[in-house]
Every structure is written in structure tokens, then in C-alpha cells.
Amino acid sequence: MAVPAAGLQGGEPGGVRATGTMTDRAEAWLDIEIIAFDMFGTLVDWRSSISAALARVGERAGLTADWAAIADSWRSRYQPALGKVIRGERSYQPLDVLHAGTLEEVVAEFGLDRLGAADRDELVHAWYELAPWPDAVPGLTALHERYKLAPLSNGGVGLLARLARTAGFPFDCILSAELAGTYKPDPRVYRLAPDYFSVRPDQVLMVACHPSDLDGAKRAGLRTGYVPRPLEWGPAGSAPPPPGTVDLVADDMNELARLI
Numbered sequence: 001m002a003v004p005a006a007g008l009q010g011g012e013p014g015g016v017r018a019t020g021t022m023t024d025r026a027e028a029w030l031d032i033e034i035i036a037f038d039m040f041g042t043l044v045d046w047r048s049s050i051s052a053a054l055a056r057v058g059e060r061a062g063l064t065a066d067w068a069a070i071a072d073s074w075r076s077r078y079q080p081a082l083g084k085v086i087r088g089e090r091s092y093q094p095l096d097v098l099h100a101g102t103l104e105e106v107v108a109e110f111g112l113d114r115l116g117a118a119d120r121d122e123l124v125h126a127w128y129e130l131a132p133w134p135d136a137v138p139g140l141t142a143l144h145e146r147y148k149l150a151p152l153s154n155g156g157v158g159l160l161a162r163l164a165r166t167a168g169f170p171f172d173c174i175l176s177a178e179l180a181g182t183y184k185p186d187p188r189v190y191r192l193a194p195d196y197f198s199v200r201p202d203q204v205l206m207v208a209c210h211p212s213d214l215d216g217a218k219r220a221g222l223r224t225g226y227v228p229r230p231l232e233w234g235p236a237g238s239a240p241p242p243p244g245t246v247d248l249v250a251d252d253m254n255e256l257a258r259l260i
Helices: 022-028 046-060 067-076 078-086 095-110 117-128 136-144 157-167 192-197 211-219 253-259
Strands: 034-037 148-153 204-208 223-226
Touching: 034 192, 046 067, 046 117, 067 078, 067 095, 078 095, 095 117, 095 157, 117 157, 136 148, 136 253, 148 157, 148 192, 192 204, 204 211, 211 223
Parallel strands: 034 148, 034 204, 204 223
Antiparallel strands: none
């Protein structure tokens, strides 16, 4: 169920819980030119993909483990590593380098020493081939008929370009935190979209499944859309509630395309 937040009009029966007409709803978004997307979790299913890659590489090395738990442990080191860069505690390094470093911590924690250098390199590059959520490609294809689309992600330029090609995302360009030399939620990352496209910040809609990402985008003046992805948190997971300042909420990318 797509839900515009207060101030955005809607009214499609069964599709939007709000007041007003479909004309009102369309006019509310006439000035949006760019839609920027978080990648990991929002457009692609990192958890299942990385679990499968760990299982493939680990079992080939003769290891048996709870690969989903190991994937979660690897991902849990993501934000702390980014935070050190944002706070200036370490210099900027591309996400591939951070992934390689945090993988070494996971190898030590779970006793995966049988993974050789080639195995570890393969796992770092598994982030280039994450499976898209089923709604991602059709939803983005529909949105691309009207809007310019780009990732706005912490992944490096090379990672995002390869991932977009593998998944089949119809992006107009690649916007990476690497271009700002920092990571989200540093406001310099969110300003990449309006700066590179020469539009006002409020002409950019940032779409993500992580409330903290949307809070950062809102502080930078972007409009925000929340798409919950409960399966990112595991088979029995539940998505966090949307931030109170979000402009709209949609079940998935197809719903987002219908809404705006």
C-alpha cells in the first residue's frame, strides 16, 4: 500500500490512503527530475546473494558453517567501518577495500582460515553480482519512462557499474559515495545528485529501505521515499518503521512507479 506522507496528495482507490485526486497527486511530483536509489537492500537482495556466495566458496574449501549467520556478521561490520571514515578516524578507501578488511575479521571470528586469497577475493567481488529484488527491474523500467535514474550508494563506481549491468538496472549514470570521498550519511554524498544533474535538491527523490539513509537525504534537502524490505533482515525479519519526515511510502518499486 503506497502512502504519501502529509502534504502529498493522493486518491487512487485501493492504492493510496490519502485525500485528493490523481491530478493532485501527479502535480505534487511534477518538479521531480531525478530518482536516486540506495542499492544494498533496497534494490538488491544482498543477504541471500552473499549467503549463497559464502556457501559456494566455503564448501569448495571443505568448510561447513551457518553461512547466513556469517553473511550477517560480515554485514554487521559495514556501518562501523563507514563510520570511521565519516568521523575522520581513517582515510577514505573504496568499499571493496573495506569489505576485504571486514572479511578478514569474519574469517578470524568463524575459523575460516582454509579460505585462500583467491577465495577471499571471490567473496569481495560477490558484491558485484547481487540478485535484484523481483520488483526492482520492472519498477525501475516504468520509472525510467519519465525520470532520470541513478544509484546513490556507498558502493564504489566500479562495483556499482558492474552490479547495475548484472542486474539489468536502467540507470542514466552512476553516482557513488566514492565521488565525494566519504560515505552516507555525510551530506556531501547526497549533494552529488543535484550537483551532477544541475537541479535543486528538492527535485531529487531519494529512495531507500533504511530510515537512517532517508534521514540523511532529508537533511541535505532531498525528497525521500521509503520502500520496506523485511527479507533483508532474514526470513522472519521485519522492516523498521519509516522515518517521520519521509515524503512517501511504497511497498515496492512497482508501487512507487504507480504512485508518482
